[in-house]
Amino acid sequence: MKFILSIGTEGWDKMALLLKDLEWVDGASPASPELQEKYTELGFCDLSVNRRQADDWYCLLRNVQGAEALPEILNGNLKHMIQSVKFLEDRLFCEWAYFVNFEERTFETWGHGTFLEEISFEGLSESDAFKWLDKMQKRDRIEREDCSDEEEEEEEEKENEDEKVSGDVKEDEPTPEEDHADDATTVTQDLQALAIEK
Template sequence: MGTHGLWGFIIASRRYACFSCYDSYPVGLGADVVKFILSLEPEDYEEMAELVDDITWLSEARAESKPPVEIQEKYVKLGFADAPAGDATFGSWSDLLHKRENAVVLPMIQTGELMHMVDSSTFLHHSWCLWAYFIDFEQKKLETWEHSARKPDEITFDDLIKCGLEGYLARFKYTRS
């Protein structure tokens, strides 16, 4: 059984997130998010804030509608989905974007390639949401929500740089094996 969670962004004080069906604990999805933040230079934060602000967030209801063929072709070329057989097309945005589930797509956001995501942020307070990670490039902080917590753990990017991945994981009593 997978460790369900979310990862996403805080944009103008509002949370947007993508569902993750596996490895959502800190040494999995959390570590991927932290590694991405640590790979950035401070001057990249403003650019990332602009890029995530430009993402078209699809509601879960709209995610079941059919995306335009030209967008389907673009995202298949980028590897977000396997090409449908023959002349078939994707029946929904969810089908098209299914490979965008984890933080491995953060570099694709940074390059401006990924411009559409399904917003599953309502899952945050669901009993099966065990971990959630929200990057706020405007305030330069990372929020980490643990299932049983009533409020998130927050760490600034400056403090994250100082403590590194191991220090971040230690906040949740995790270590890399």
């Protein structure tokens, strides 16, 4: 957000034009030797990650991910970005995602694969921006806690259903105790449902 606010309206217009020329690449396709050389010399490459090869787009552009890419796009050094919008769907590894639209002058925030809010950065002060980001973090935390509570309730309901089902033993079937009579361990009633599920 600091970068966006620091470049002002002229910078936003320039970024909107530069982004139209940006080439979005498939991360699975190899980068050309010329681009490997160019981006390695610019310091964008990090060979300590992923496949550890410069033809791997992830390695080649590792040091200009996220907000780090914006100044490099503005100064004309960065002309390629990996198309990775699908990563947004990975709720485990993609905690935060931001979409900046320089034409519309908007900033979208996503938390754990869920759209949270969009804000216009036109006329926004730096302190307002950071208050807004803090608000998004709090909102995301609350939504995750709500989801977690709902998941716990669903798990409890499922466990209750499983206990009801596991409590109904047909006469011709041996009970877990009878079936494991030779075992030295005794399975308690509470653990029977877990043992059956596994």
